[in-house]
Amino acid sequence: MPDDTEIAPQDRPDAPPEGILVPSAPPLAGDGHAVRRWFTEIEEEPVPVADGTLAGARSAASAYARRAKAENTRRAYRAAVRVWCLWCDRHGLTPLPASGADVAAFLADERGRGVSTETLKLRRAAIRYLHRLAGCPVPTDDACVAETMAGIQRDAAARGEIRRKKVAATATVIRRLLAPIGDTELIDLRDRALILVGFAGALRRSELAGIRIEYLTPSERGLRLTLPQTKGSQTEAVTVALPYGDTELCPVRALERWQMAAGLHQGPVFRRIWAPPSGRKGRKRTAPPDPVVGARALTPQSVALIIQRRAMAAGFGRRDLGGHSLKRGALTTGMERGVHPARLKRLGRHKSFDVLGEYLEFGDLFDGHPLDGVL
Numbered sequence: 001m002p003d004d005t006e007i008a009p010q011d012r013p014d015a016p017p018e019g020i021l022v023p024s025a026p027p028l029a030g031d032g033h034a035v036r037r038w039f040t041e042i043e044e045e046p047v048p049v050a051d052g053t054l055a056g057a058r059s060a061a062s063a064y065a066r067r068a069k070a071e072n073t074r075r076a077y078r079a080a081v082r083v084w085c086l087w088c089d090r091h092g093l094t095p096l097p098a099s100g101a102d103v104a105a106f107l108a109d110e111r112g113r114g115v116s117t118e119t120l121k122l123r124r125a126a127i128r129y130l131h132r133l134a135g136c137p138v139p140t141d142d143a144c145v146a147e148t149m150a151g152i153q154r155d156a157a158a159r160g161e162i163r164r165k166k167v168a169a170t171a172t173v174i175r176r177l178l179a180p181i182g183d184t185e186l187i188d189l190r191d192r193a194l195i196l197v198g199f200a201g202a203l204r205r206s207e208l209a210g211i212r213i214e215y216l217t218p219s220e221r222g223l224r225l226t227l228p229q230t231k232g233s234q235t236e237a238v239t240v241a242l243p244y245g246d247t248e249l250c251p252v253r254a255l256e257r258w259q260m261a262a263g264l265h266q267g268p269v270f271r272r273i274w275a276p277p278s279g280r281k282g283r284k285r286t287a288p289p290d291p292v293v294g295a296r297a298l299t300p301q302s303v304a305l306i307i308q309r310r311a312m313a314a315g316f317g318r319r320d321l322g323g324h325s326l327k328r329g330a331l332t333t334g335m336e337r338g339v340h341p342a343r344l345k346r347l348g349r350h351k352s353f354d355v356l357g358e359y360l361e362f363g364d365l366f367d368g369h370p371l372d373g374v375l
Helices: 032-044 054-066 071-090 100-112 117-134 143-158 171-178 186-200 205-209 251-262 300-313 325-336 341-348 353-359
Strands: 216-219 222-227 238-243 271-274 292-297
Touching: 032 071, 032 117, 071 100, 071 117, 100 117, 100 143, 117 143, 171 186, 171 325, 186 205, 186 238, 186 251, 186 271, 186 300, 186 325, 205 300, 222 251, 238 251, 300 325, 325 341, 325 353, 341 353
Parallel strands: none
Antiparallel strands: 216 222, 222 238, 271 292
16 A cells, blocks of 8 residues: 655655755756856755765765866856857857857857957866856867867967067066155055065965965075965975075065064965055044054955056056966066076976976077077
């Protein structure tokens, strides 16, 4: 005789155990808004607490797999998926799952609007990731997508479009950047320390933004900076040396002056500085209050903007220097001084010499020509 007793939801065989976070099903054939919302939510879901069940382990495995990519990459993918979904909505198309022909049309249309080939490659990768995450066939594997992208790149090369790298902030450039920066105001002390630490450690903007006082260990020869995670080492911490210097480029003394002036003892090293609004006393405006050092760390984008602002103050163009300039400058300066490539590779924390080569700026092609004096 069948048992018609109602089974509680938590006792059903197919019900997830209590406390397990089950990602929502992908909105297949949904509109762009639904796809964007699902993609953002699933990307931000935390790793569930282990409870010993298979369902919990699978849920945790999925969450960890989504964290295999760096946060900067995940942020870029979210922005790219948003652009893709908006484009599909405008044309009445389904963003998930999509056809290869639609992706190819999207890339061609974006190129027609002047989007760079590098950005298009990023958006193609984001669409691929979106479909893999949803368990759908990947449309970017279609031949028409590859051929469209190859044609776009060939056309860009024929037009003479070259990816312009940021100027390497070598020691000479660093001195030029520091010249207009004072040594008394909080913002000047912070920016001076940020530039010198980034240069001495060959740091990326995200690494600079993530430095905490707890990561700095004093030694007789300078400071040891521990980076819990880097682009080249996502799973192991890396130690970077910040040596004492005998010139105005010493990163350790610049950092000490900034920390002392800001009263920092723990937490983020490089923080936002803001000025409270000036008050009034009757009809008279009172003296502006002192700047306040915030509690939150600068963002990687803020670091890049600070470098650009200081570069413009030193006479450079707005787009000449950026977040990669300090790292490129440190490695290029080392190369010019004859430092062994293996040591440069170690300083830059690169996995290969090919990647290291992309960061070096060789300057004038005639300088140091291998056949100079022979021809």
